[in-house]
Amino acid sequence: MTMPVIAIAVGLVAGVASGLLGIGGGIVMVPLLVSMLHLSQHHAHATSLAAIVIIGAVGAGAFGYAGEVDLPIAFFLAAGALVGAPLGARVMARSSEGKLKIAFGCLMVVVGIVMVLS
Numbered sequence: 001m002t003m004p005v006i007a008i009a010v011g012l013v014a015g016v017a018s019g020l021l022g023i024g025g026g027i028v029m030v031p032l033l034v035s036m037l038h039l040s041q042h043h044a045h046a047t048s049l050a051a052i053v054i055i056g057a058v059g060a061g062a063f064g065y066a067g068e069v070d071l072p073i074a075f076f077l078a079a080g081a082l083v084g085a086p087l088g089a090r091v092m093a094r095s096s097e098g099k100l101k102i103a104f105g106c107l108m109v110v111v112g113i114v115m116v117l118s
Contacts, residue, residue: 006036011051018052019059026052027111030104040102045092049085 001009014029026048033044063069092100 011055014048014051015055015059018055019062026064039098041104042092045100048088053115087115 010029012033013017013032017023017028029048029051030041030044033039033047034041037044039047060069060074095103
């Protein structure tokens with residue numbers, strides 16, 4: 001398969017997962033970008049963040065149209081993320097590929113455990 005076809009397929013899977021499960025596309029997209037498109041962990045994280053802007057806007061629009069979005073909470077979440085995202089990006093830029101993979105894997109395990117137990 002060509003790179004555009006693989007990238008579209010990864011985006012499709014991430015979009016479905018994001019819209020269906022409300023998970024950040026990065027949980028799906030980052031591993032697929034690394035394994036299928038052979039991006040470095042750094043590039044996969046950054047690429048996922050760029051794509052999720054559009055994916056999130058479309059998903060939020062669909063849920064907003066259905067009256068499912070709590071706008072005050074969304075505002076406060078966004079305010080926190082506006083501070084947290086640049087901090088996280090700086091830490092990511094200074095972290096080795098191996099440390100990022102370990103941190104990402106640990107996050108996925110913790111999220112999985114929390115989801116199963118809740």
